[in-house]
Amino acid sequence: MRRLEMIVSRLAWFVPTLAGLVVIVFLISNVIPTDPVRVLLGENATPAQVEAMRVQLGYDQPLWVQLARHFRDVLSGNLGTSIYTQRPISEDLAQRLPATLELTLVAITLSIALGIPLGVISALRRNSLWDHVVRVLSVSGLAIAAFWLAMLLQFLFAMKLGAAPLNSRIDGFGPTPVTGFMIVDSLLDWDMDSLRSALSHMALPALTLALPAAATIVRFTRAGVLDVINSNHVLYQRAMGMPPGLIVWKYVLRNALTSTVTQIGLIFGVLVTNAVIVETVFDWPGIGTFAVQSILQSDHKAIIGFTIWIGALIVIVNLLVDIVHSFIDPRGTR
Amino acid sequence: MTALLAVEDLSLGFATEAGFAAVLDRVSLSIERGRVVGLVGESGCGKTTLARAILGVLPRDSARITGGRVWFRGTDLLTADPEVVNRTVRGRAITFVPQDPFTSFNPLFTVGEQIMEILKWKSPRANLPAGRSWLPAVVSPYPAERRRLDFAAVIELLDAVQLPRPDQLLRKYPHELSGGQRQRLMIAMALLPGPDLVIADEPTTALDVTIQAQVLGLIRRLATERNVAVLLTTHDLGAAYEICDAVAVMYAGQDVESAPVDRFFANPAHPYTKKLLASLPRADGTASGIPGEVPALIAPPGGCRFHPRCERAAGPCREVRPPVDPLESGHWVRCYHPHRETS
Amino acid sequence: MPGWRRGLGRFARDRAAALGVTLLVVLIVLAIFAPILAPYPGDVSDFHTANRLHAPDAANWLGTDRMGSDLLSRIVFGARITITIAFVAVGSAVVVGVPIGLLAGYYGGWPSNLLMRVSDIFLAVPQIVLAIAIAQTLGPSIENVILALSVTYWPFWARLVFAETRSLKNEVFIESAIALGASPWRVMVLHVLPNIASAIIVRTSIGMGGTILTAAALGFLGLGAPAPTPEWGRMIAESREFLPEAWWYATAPGVAIFVVVMGFNLVGDGLRDFLDPRIRRGASGNGAGGT
Numbered sequence: 001m002r003r004l005e006m007i008v009s010r011l012a013w014f015v016p017t018l019a020g021l022v023v024i025v026f027l028i029s030n031v032i033p034t035d036p037v038r039v040l041l042g043e044n045a046t047p048a049q050v051e052a053m054r055v056q057l058g059y060d061q062p063l064w065v066q067l068a069r070h071f072r073d074v075l076s077g078n079l080g081t082s083i084y085t086q087r088p089i090s091e092d093l094a095q096r097l098p099a100t101l102e103l104t105l106v107a108i109t110l111s112i113a114l115g116i117p118l119g120v121i122s123a124l125r126r127n128s129l130w131d132h133v134v135r136v137l138s139v140s141g142l143a144i145a146a147f148w149l150a151m152l153l154q155f156l157f158a159m160k161l162g163a164a165p166l167n168s169r170i171d172g173f174g175p176t177p178v179t180g181f182m183i184v185d186s187l188l189d190w191d192m193d194s195l196r197s198a199l200s201h202m203a204l205p206a207l208t209l210a211l212p213a214a215a216t217i218v219r220f221t222r223a224g225v226l227d228v229i230n231s232n233h234v235l236y237q238r239a240m241g242m243p244p245g246l247i248v249w250k251y252v253l254r255n256a257l258t259s260t261v262t263q264i265g266l267i268f269g270v271l272v273t274n275a276v277i278v279e280t281v282f283d284w285p286g287i288g289t290f291a292v293q294s295i296l297q298s299d300h301k302a303i304i305g306f307t308i309w310i311g312a313l314i315v316i317v318n319l320l321v322d323i324v325h326s327f328i329d330p331r332g333t334r
Numbered sequence: 335m336t337a338l339l340a341v342e343d344l345s346l347g348f349a350t351e352a353g354f355a356a357v358l359d360r361v362s363l364s365i366e367r368g369r370v371v372g373l374v375g376e377s378g379c380g381k382t383t384l385a386r387a388i389l390g391v392l393p394r395d396s397a398r399i400t401g402g403r404v405w406f407r408g409t410d411l412l413t414a415d416p417e418v419v420n421r422t423v424r425g426r427a428i429t430f431v432p433q434d435p436f437t438s439f440n441p442l443f444t445v446g447e448q449i450m451e452i453l454k455w456k457s458p459r460a461n462l463p464a465g466r467s468w469l470p471a472v473v474s475p476y477p478a479e480r481r482r483l484d485f486a487a488v489i490e491l492l493d494a495v496q497l498p499r500p501d502q503l504l505r506k507y508p509h510e511l512s513g514g515q516r517q518r519l520m521i522a523m524a525l526l527p528g529p530d531l532v533i534a535d536e537p538t539t540a541l542d543v544t545i546q547a548q549v550l551g552l553i554r555r556l557a558t559e560r561n562v563a564v565l566l567t568t569h570d571l572g573a574a575y576e577i578c579d580a581v582a583v584m585y586a587g588q589d590v591e592s593a594p595v596d597r598f599f600a601n602p603a604h605p606y607t608k609k610l611l612a613s614l615p616r617a618d619g620t621a622s623g624i625p626g627e628v629p630a631l632i633a634p635p636g637g638c639r640f641h642p643r644c645e646r647a648a649g650p651c652r653e654v655r656p657p658v659d660p661l662e663s664g665h666w667v668r669c670y671h672p673h674r675e676t677s
Numbered sequence: 678m679p680g681w682r683r684g685l686g687r688f689a690r691d692r693a694a695a696l697g698v699t700l701l702v703v704l705i706v707l708a709i710f711a712p713i714l715a716p717y718p719g720d721v722s723d724f725h726t727a728n729r730l731h732a733p734d735a736a737n738w739l740g741t742d743r744m745g746s747d748l749l750s751r752i753v754f755g756a757r758i759t760i761t762i763a764f765v766a767v768g769s770a771v772v773v774g775v776p777i778g779l780l781a782g783y784y785g786g787w788p789s790n791l792l793m794r795v796s797d798i799f800l801a802v803p804q805i806v807l808a809i810a811i812a813q814t815l816g817p818s819i820e821n822v823i824l825a826l827s828v829t830y831w832p833f834w835a836r837l838v839f840a841e842t843r844s845l846k847n848e849v850f851i852e853s854a855i856a857l858g859a860s861p862w863r864v865m866v867l868h869v870l871p872n873i874a875s876a877i878i879v880r881t882s883i884g885m886g887g888t889i890l891t892a893a894a895l896g897f898l899g900l901g902a903p904a905p906t907p908e909w910g911r912m913i914a915e916s917r918e919f920l921p922e923a924w925w926y927a928t929a930p931g932v933a934i935f936v937v938v939m940g941f942n943l944v945g946d947g948l949r950d951f952l953d954p955r956i957r958r959g960a961s962g963n964g965a966g967g968t
Contacts (some may be wrong), residue, residue, distance in 0.1 A: 241424025
C-alpha cells in the first residue's frame with residue numbers, strides 16, 4: 001500500500017511540475033528579453049514590422065493574459081510554426097522524436113550492459129590492477145565533452161578506419177515506418193538489410209552516448225557493491241555457507257542496484273541532453289538536430305517548443321524510474 | 335576425542351594502519367556434543383573474532399591466521415578444502431545466530447524468501463545442494479517436492495520458537511518485524527538445517543532487556559530438546575549463568591579459564607574472573623570495577639596479558655604465558671597464582 | 678583539530694588529488710599570465726590567412742586554425758574564459774542558492790515549501806536544456822552564458838542546503854543553541870553552516886567541472902561568445918568542417934577541456950575523502966578486530 005501511495009503522490013506532482021516548467025519557459029521567452037517580439041523577428045525587422053507582430057501575437061496584452069494563451073497553446077499542441085521547416089513545430093518534433101528515443105534507449109541499454117558488470121567485478125576485485133584501470137577509465141569518462149567524444153569516435157572509426165558509417169541513420173529508404181523505431185520496423189518487415197544498416201549507423205552515436213553514462217554507472221555500482229559487501233546480511237549468508245556466486249549475483253547486486261536505479265533516471269536525463277548535441281555531429285535526424293538548426297536560425301519558438309517537449313520527456317522518465325525503484329526497494333526510502 | 339569442536343592454540347591477527355594487531359593468542363576451546371558453552375569477556379577480548387574464525391568468515395583483506403587448528407568432527411577446518419567446508423559444514427553442521435537481527439536480514443527480500451533460500455541449499459532432506467551442480471547457483475532450480483517438505487519444516491520450527499501466524503509472518507519484510515521476532519527467526523534458521531553446533535554471537539545484546547530472557551530461554555530449551563551444542567559469546571555474566579553448562583573466559587585475546595557453570599560461579603580461579611564476578615552489581619547496590627584498561631593489541635603485554643592489572647603478578651607472569659593448570663575435572667585455568675578453592 | 682592534520686596528510690598522499698591540484702594550478706597560471714605565456718598573444722584576434730591550417734611544428738606547437746592563428750595561444754587565452762565562466766557561474770549560484778536554502782530550511786512554512794517546489798521544477802530538467810533556451814533568448818555572449826548557467830544552477834544549491842538545514846535543525850545541539858537564546862542568524866551562520874560546509878565545498882569543485890562541460894556545449898552550439906573569442910567549445914565547432922585533415926584543430930581544445938574538467942573532478946574526489954572520513958575507501962566493515 002505504501003507503494004501505491006508513493007505512486008499516487010508522485011503522479012499528483014507530475015502535473016504541477018510540468019505546468020511549472022511551461023511557466024518557466026514562458027518567463028524565459030517572454031519576460032526576460034526586453035523585447036520578445038524583436039527576438040522573434042530577428043535583428044533586421046523594422047519598427048513597423050515589430051509593432052504589427054506585437055499586436056498579432058498578442059504581446060500588447062497584460063502578462064497574465066499572455067500566460068493563459070501560452071498554456072492554451074501548449075495544451076492544444078500548438079507550439080507555433082518553425083521558421084526553418086515552415087511546418088508546425090509539434091509536427092516536426094513528433095516526427096523526429098522516435099529517432100532520438102531509439103538512440104537514447106539503445107545507448108542506455110549499452111551503458112547498463114557495460115557498466116553494471118564492470119562495476120560489480122571492480123568492487124569484488126578491489127584494488128587489483130583491473131580495478132584501477134576501470135576506475136581511471138570511469139573517471140576519465142566523466143571529464144570528456146560528449147560532442148568532442150562524438151567527433152573523436154567519428155574521426156577514428158569512420159574517417160580513418162572506415163569501420164562504421166559516417167553519419168545519418170540508414171542507407172537507402174529503410175523499412176516501412178510503423179513505430180518510427182528502425183530496429184523494430186526492420187524486424188516487423190523482416191528486412192535484414194535495413195536492420196543491418198540501421199544497427200551499423202547507430203553504433204557510433206550510441207557508443208558516444210553510452211561511454212560517459214557507463215562511466216557513471218560503473219562508479220555507482222562499484223560503490224554500491226562495496227557498501228553491501230561489508231554489511232551484516234552478507235556476513236550472515238557467508239557464515240551460513242551460501243554459495244558465493246549466489247550471494248553476489250542475487251543478493252548483493254539487488255541491494256547495490258537500488259541506488260543505481262535512481263541514478264539511471266538521472267543518467268537518462270543527461271543522455272537525452274547529450275543526444276541533442278551528439279546528433280548534430282552524426283547528422284542523426286532526431287529532435288536534437290532540429291533544436292540545433294533552430295538555434296542557428298534563431299528560430300525562437302522552435303527552441304521553446306523543444307524545451308517543453310524535452311522537459312516533459314525527462315519528467316515522465318523520472319517518474320517511471322521512481323515507480324520501478326519502488327518495486328525493487330520495498331522500504332520506500334524517499 | 336569426544337569433543338565435537340576443539341580449537342587448539344589458535345592465533346590470528348589483523349593488519350591495520352598502525353600495525354599488526356595480535357587479536358587471538360594461542361586460544362584453545364572445546365565443546366562437547368549437546369552442551370551449551372558460554373564464552374565471556376569484555377568488549378575487544380576476541381570472542382567475536384574467535385566465533386568468526388570457527389565459522390571461517392574473517393575479513394578477507396586484513397585477517398591473517400598465524401597458527402593453530404580448529405578441529406570439527408575430526409577435520410581441521412582451517413586446512414580443509416574451502417569449497418567442501420562451505421558446502422558441508424557452514425550452514426549445515428555449524429550454524430550461526432548473529433548479534434544484530436536488525437541488519438542481518440537483507441532488507442529487500444521477505445523473510446520467507448530468505449529462510450527458504452537457506453533451506454534450498456542446506457536442508458537436512460538432501461545431502462547435495464538443490465539443483466544440478468553444473469548450473470550457476472543463481473539459476474539452480476528448487477525441486478518442488480523437497481520444497482514442500484522444507485516449507486512444512488519451517489512452519490513447524492516457527493511454531494517451536496513461538497512466532498504466531500507463521501505463514502503471514504513469512505510474507506513480511508524484515509523492517510516490518512520487531513527485534514525479538516527477527517531474532518527468533520534467526521534461531522529458527524539456525525536450527526532448520528539440523529546442525530551439531532550453533533554459534534550464537536551475543537544474540538541478545540541488541541534486544542530489549544525484557545526480550546533477552548525469553549530469547550535466551552528459547553535457545554536453551556531448543557538446544558536441549560534437539561541435542562544441539564551451542565557456543566554462546568556474551569559479555570553478560572548473568573546470561574551465562576542462566577543457560578550455560580560450562581563457561582570459558584577470555585581476556586585480551588587469550589583464554590584464561592574454563593569451568594562447568596556451577597564451579598565457575600562458586601570458585602573462580604583466575605584473578606580476572608574473580609574480579610569480573612565481583613564487578614557485578616551487588617544486592618546492596620554497590621559495585622566495584624577493575625583498575626586499569628584493556629591493552630591495545632598492536633603491542634600487547636608479554637606473557638599473561640592480564641599482568642599489568644593483576645595484583646598477583648610476579649616473575650614469569652610477564653614473560654611466559656602460563657600453561658594450562660587443571661584444577662579439577664572440567665575446570666582449568668591459565669595462571670601462575672590462581673585462587674585456590676577455599677572450602 | 679588533530680583530525681585535520683591527519684586528513685591533510687592523507688590528501689597530500691592521495692596521488693589522484695595531487696594530480697588534480699597540479700592541473701588546476703597550471704590552468705590558473707595559464708589564465709593569469711596568458712599574455713606572457715602565449716607565444717603569439719596577438720592571435721586572439723589577429724589572423725594570418727596565409728598560415729591557415731598548418732599542422733603542429735616548431736613555430737606553432739599545436740598548429741594553426743582556419744584563420745591562421747596559433748592554436749596554442751588561443752587555447753591559453755581560452756583558459757581565461759573557461760575559468761571566468763566556471764568561477765562566476767558556480768560562485769553566483771552558490772552565493773544565491775546557499776542563503777536561500779538556509780533561510781528556507783530554518784524557517785520552514787509554506788513560502789519555503791513553495792520555493793523548494795520551484796527549485797524542484799528547475800531541477801527536473803537537466804541544466805543545459807533551460808540554459809540553451811535562456812542563452813538563445815538573450816543572445817550569444819559570455820555574460821549571457823554565465824547568466825544562463827547560474828540561473829539554472831542556484832536551485833541545486835538551495836535544495837541541497839535546505840535538506841541539510843532541515844535535518845540539522847532536529848539535532849540536539851541546534852535545539853539547545855536556540856533554547857539558549859541564540860538568534861536565528863547566529864544559529865544559521867555559526868552552527869548550521871560549518872556543518873554543511875564540507876558538503877558544499879566538495880560539490881563546488883565537482884560542479885565546476887560540470888559547468889565547464891555545459892559551457893563548452895553551449896559554445897559548441899554557437900550560443901557562447903561570437904568569433905573571434907577563443908572559447909574552447911566554439912573552437913571545436915569551428916574545427917568540424919576541417920576534419921579529418923586538420924586533426925590538431927579539433928584535438929587541442931578538446932584535450933584542454935578534458936584536462937581541466939579532470940582536474941576539478943579529481944580535486945573534488947580528493948576533497949570528499951579528506952573532508953568526510955565516514956566514507957573512507959578501504960575501510961573493511963566486517964570488523965577488523967571485533968569483540
